[in-house]
Amino acid sequence: xxxxxxxxxxxxxGFVAALRAHGVRIGTGETVDAxxxxxxxxxxxxxxxxxxxxATLLHTTGQRQVFDPVFDLYFPRGVGAPEAxxxxxDELRDRIAAALSAGDTALLGRLAAEAVDGFGGYGSSPASxxxxxxxxxxxxxxxxxxxxxxxSVRARPGEAGFTDRLLEDEIRRRIEVFRGQVAAEARRRVAxxxxxxxxxxxxxxxxxxxxxxxxxxxxxxxxxxxxVQPLARKLATRLAARRRxxxxxxxxxxxxxxxxxxxxxxxxxxxxxxxxPVRPELVLLCDVSGSVSGFSDFTMLLVQALHDQFSKxxxxxxxxxxxxxxxxxxxxxxxxxxxxxxxxxxxxxTGWHGSSDYGVALGEFAERYGDAVGPRTTVFxxxxxxxxxxxxxxxxxxxxxxxxxxIYWLNPEPRPQWGTGDSAAxxxxxxxxxHECRNAQQLSTxxxxxxxx
Amino acid sequence: MTAWVNKRLDMCWFRFPAPPEARLFTSVDDVSAxxxxxxxxxxxxxxxxxxxADRLGKPLLVEGPAGVGKTELAKAVAQVAGARLVRLxxxxxxxxxxxxxxxxxxxxxxxxxxxxxxTWDETRTDIFSEEFLLARxxxxxxxxxxxxxxxxxxxxxxxxxxxxxxxxVLSDFQVTVPELGTITATRRPFVVLTSNASRExxxxxxxxxxxxxxxxxxxxxxxxxxxxxxxxxxAALTESVVRVVGALRAMDLRKVxxxxxxxxxxxxxxxxxxxxxxxxxVRDTLGVLLKHQDDVLKAGxxxxxxxx
Numbered sequence: 001x002x003x004x005x006x007x008x009x010x011x012x013x014g015f016v017a018a019l020r021a022h023g024v025r026i027g028t029g030e031t032v033d034a035x036x037x038x039x040x041x042x043x044x045x046x047x048x049x050x051x052x053x054x055a056t057l058l059h060t061t062g063q064r065q066v067f068d069p070v071f072d073l074y075f076p077r078g079v080g081a082p083e084a085x086x087x088x089x090d091e092l093r094d095r096i097a098a099a100l101s102a103g104d105t106a107l108l109g110r111l112a113a114e115a116v117d118g119f120g121g122y123g124s125s126p127a128s129x130x131x132x133x134x135x136x137x138x139x140x141x142x143x144x145x146x147x148x149x150x151x152s153v154r155a156r157p158g159e160a161g162f163t164d165r166l167l168e169d170e171i172r173r174r175i176e177v178f179r180g181q182v183a184a185e186a187r188r189r190v191a192x193x194x195x196x197x198x199x200x201x202x203x204x205x206x207x208x209x210x211x212x213x214x215x216x217x218x219x220x221x222x223x224x225x226x227x228v229q230p231l232a233r234k235l236a237t238r239l240a241a242r243r244r245x246x247x248x249x250x251x252x253x254x255x256x257x258x259x260x261x262x263x264x265x266x267x268x269x270x271x272x273x274x275x276x277p278v279r280p281e282l283v284l285l286c287d288v289s290g291s292v293s294g295f296s297d298f299t300m301l302l303v304q305a306l307h308d309q310f311s312k313x314x315x316x317x318x319x320x321x322x323x324x325x326x327x328x329x330x331x332x333x334x335x336x337x338x339x340x341x342x343x344x345x346x347x348x349x350t351g352w353h354g355s356s357d358y359g360v361a362l363g364e365f366a367e368r369y370g371d372a373v374g375p376r377t378t379v380f381x382x383x384x385x386x387x388x389x390x391x392x393x394x395x396x397x398x399x400x401x402x403x404x405x406x407i408y409w410l411n412p413e414p415r416p417q418w419g420t421g422d423s424a425a426x427x428x429x430x431x432x433x434x435h436e437c438r439n440a441q442q443l444s445t446x447x448x449x450x451x452x453x
Numbered sequence: 454m455t456a457w458v459n460k461r462l463d464m465c466w467f468r469f470p471a472p473p474e475a476r477l478f479t480s481v482d483d484v485s486a487x488x489x490x491x492x493x494x495x496x497x498x499x500x501x502x503x504x505x506a507d508r509l510g511k512p513l514l515v516e517g518p519a520g521v522g523k524t525e526l527a528k529a530v531a532q533v534a535g536a537r538l539v540r541l542x543x544x545x546x547x548x549x550x551x552x553x554x555x556x557x558x559x560x561x562x563x564x565x566x567x568x569x570x571x572t573w574d575e576t577r578t579d580i581f582s583e584e585f586l587l588a589r590x591x592x593x594x595x596x597x598x599x600x601x602x603x604x605x606x607x608x609x610x611x612x613x614x615x616x617x618x619x620x621x622v623l624s625d626f627q628v629t630v631p632e633l634g635t636i637t638a639t640r641r642p643f644v645v646l647t648s649n650a651s652r653e654x655x656x657x658x659x660x661x662x663x664x665x666x667x668x669x670x671x672x673x674x675x676x677x678x679x680x681x682x683x684x685x686x687x688a689a690l691t692e693s694v695v696r697v698v699g700a701l702r703a704m705d706l707r708k709v710x711x712x713x714x715x716x717x718x719x720x721x722x723x724x725x726x727x728x729x730x731x732x733x734x735v736r737d738t739l740g741v742l743l744k745h746q747d748d749v750l751k752a753g754x755x756x757x758x759x760x761x
Contacts, residue, residue, distance in 0.1 A: 033663075051497060054664075162697075169700060234652060
């Protein structure tokens with residue numbers, strides 16, 4: 001690579017800007033360090049450069065999944081089309097199958113480039129308007145190679161035995177890697193055409209904790225669920241720190257004065273007030289109807305993982321009727337995925353119809369489970385406050401709010417949408433403190449701030 | 454006055470990057486090769502970051518799951534550099550007097566009682582001298598001319614206040630003792646901080662470090678690690694072992710096996726005299742790899758261990 005120094009600098013700052021747009025916080029100092037790393041490592045080896053930039057620019061593990069695709073856009077493996085001419089489909093599939101059975105990732109990368117070049121272009125050829133990874137994968141169908149690859153690996157001598165049963169899963173993982181390579185290659189080709197800044201902003205998926213709950217797909221939610229335990233651990237330490245700080249400071253006047261008698265009435269040694277270690281009680285009211293269920297499932301799991309921070313934790317789920325589901329959230333249950341389904345099948349959540357009705361559900365809670373809320377209880381309501389045009393039943397909310405120590409409402413909808421359509425959010429927000437809580441990042445800040453100590 | 458000027462000059466000098474002769478490595482390949490000599494096989498990411506930490510003179514923050522060799526890395530670097538390893542093990546409640554320095558009160562008292570007919574001024578200047586200073590790891594790493602590797606282990610276990618303490622040490626490599634003045638490093642130590650991410654370290658601390666995440670190694674590298682750590686194991690068994698561990702890591706387990714467990718398992722198999730894997734051997738030794746009963750059950754079901 002023979003590039004002007006200023007070109008490298010502008011490429012690097014553009015790269016940093018793209019990462020910043022994805023919420024990676026990078027200061028000028030780190031950019032300078034990155035430039036010094038480039039100087040020390042040289043531009044000859046792309047993988048060294050990748051690791052060097054990652055070491056200087058990133059601060060946490062989760063940022064890596066944003067870093068890699070953006071890096072591929074700004075420091076691509078090559079430019080333009082691959083040298084090898086377009087092959088026909090069956091021949092390419094043969095070569096992909098061979099590479100899969102050998103497990104050669106580098107070769108798969110080159111084949112992915114060929115595949116996108118040959119089968120990913122759409123629009124008026126030869127100068128295509130765009131490149132689509134979806135179309136490429138649809139024509140190549142790498143998943144259908146599984147049986148062929150498996151048979152060819154098995155045919156080799158010395159491959160039989162215990163590990164044979166692992167083979168299919170291994171090949172599936174290799175095919176996944178290949179699909180990822182095709183997607184990256186298609187992004188690169190599009191970026192050459194439309195400008196890298198725009199593609200870096202739009203086509204690179206954000207980190208899981210910045211995905212909106214309401215629009216998160218199934219796999220993103222699964223990814224989020226895996227972060228529950230580490231997140232809960234972090235929140236628990238933060239709560240413990242708040243508790244420690246809260247225990248300091250306030251002076252017990254009566255005991256200070258009594259102690260001062262031995263020093264002639266001069267209070268030499270201030271006595272601090274002893275705090276009774278009272279762990280708070282928590283009640284969660286979760287809307288688990290269709291759209292918001294991703295949000296409430298995640299929050300339930302998170303709060304459940306924090307259960308040892310509370311003396312009592314009760315969780316209620318509702319759609320248009322309410323039922324207690326505390327027992328379904330067994331601690332340490334590995335099956336967090338099935339939680340939503342289990343709640344919907346085992347609890348009685350719907351009456352005559354299947355759409356959510358906050359008024360009826362909250363009214364039923366105030367009536368049937370009123371005892372769950374006392375002067376030491378903090379109540380969290382989770383939901384989008386869309387009542388399908390029925391009565392919001394503000395009286396019930398007022399009644400709960402009066403009994404509870406604190407009540408908060410976490411709403412997964414963006415604030416501008418509150419009050420549009422059938423949303424009763426502004427009415428509820430007058431009575432209880434309502435917070436926007438669109439993604440896991442916001443949720444963890446809110447929980448750290450709002451949870452009682 | 455002259456002493457003061459000297460100190461200022463020292464400080465100015467050491468704000469510059471480390472002088473070339475103090476560098477440990479010449480290239481990334483040099484890092485891999487020399488670490489391999491000590492028995493630490495580094496992935497390209499590890500080698501690159503160690504090289505940069507040496508070249509840029511910045512501390513290295515290493516995160517990753519337990520048992521992937523975070524602490525081993527610091528030990529290996531110390532061995533390569535012929536440096537002394539100074540270790541600060543963090544735990545909840547570690548404080549300035551454990552991490553930085555402490556005055557030796559007992560010795561100071563003895564000194565005061567020994568010199569009864571001195572004036573107070575003489576005694577005072579004497580008892581706050583280096584002789585009565587107990588250097589703890591951070592100060593030890595900064596003083597002296599010999600090369601050192603400072604390992605701050607499990608930084609996330611320490612309280613937030615200790616991080617503030619680390620900031621001064623890690624950015625300027627200096628320590629301020631009120632009675633003595635500021636002590637600046639004459640030779641920068643190579644600093645490695647490790648963390649299991651049980652608490653989010655502060656942004657300020659992260660900014661001062663190069664960040665390295667050590668994950669589970671690629672199959673090829675793991676095979677080399679097993680062969681190196683368990684001499685006498687044959688290639689076919691190594692390959693099977695690494696593949697089974699890889700499959701376990703892809704499962705949704707409470708605690709997936711780490712490199713340390715892979716090596717333990719390989720040793721166990723060798724000790725049992727198993728030269729190839731089969732159902733009964735795997736079933737009997739799965740406890741070496743997995744530490745939770747429900748993980749063992751789940752993995753057993755997924756690997757079809759009961760379908761003999």
